[in-house]
Amino acid sequence: RRSGVAASPKKARTQTTPLQQKLTDLYEAVRNFTDNRGRRLSAVFLRLPSRSELPDYYAAIKRPIDMERIRSYMVQGRYQDVDSLAEDFILMFNNACTYNEPESLIYRDALLLHRAFLEARRQIEDE
Numbered sequence: 001r002r003s004g005v006a007a008s009p010k011k012a013r014t015q016t017t018p019l020q021q022k023l024t025d026l027y028e029a030v031r032n033f034t035d036n037r038g039r040r041l042s043a044v045f046l047r048l049p050s051r052s053e054l055p056d057y058y059a060a061i062k063r064p065i066d067m068e069r070i071r072s073y074m075v076q077g078r079y080q081d082v083d084s085l086a087e088d089f090i091l092m093f094n095n096a097c098t099y100n101e102p103e104s105l106i107y108r109d110a111l112l113l114h115r116a117f118l119e120a121r122r123q124i125e126d127e
């Protein structure tokens with residue numbers, strides 16, 4: 001518990017809406033995707049290097065985004081539907097394929113995660 005915060009008599013249990021559940025399921029599907037060797041491909045996509053670490057990235061990529069930012073938008077309730085979450089994931093994958101060479105691991109991982117996202121979305125929309 002954060003010190004100094006008055007204990008609320010009853011912890012208000014925030015109800016997740018069906019949309020929030022869908023968004024979380026899609027985010028987790030990408031976050032938890034592993035290849036057949038058990039490697040979690042999302043690891044490198046969680047956090048972009050900073051502008052000082054990778055200046056030419058920010059010169060080349062108009063709208064840099066990483067999974068931490070997508071997650072914070074999601075928990076802030078900024079995605080009003082599944083398509084707007086999809087847009088940001090697709091933006092991220094496209095950024096990875098714009099900046100990195102086609103032979104690079106991160107380029108290939110972006111394609112695999114993009115496919116994993118689309119499959120998860122199909123399953124969720126079919127429910």
Ligand SMILES: CN(C)Cc1ccn2c1[nH]c(=O)c1c(Cl)cccc12
Nearest residue numbers: 044045046047048065066092095096
């Ligand atoms: C391998 N290294 C120099 C590039 C690198 C390193 C990390 N990240 C990248 N490239 C990316 O595009 C990228 C994206 Cl979209 C989201 C999050 C992290 C990324």
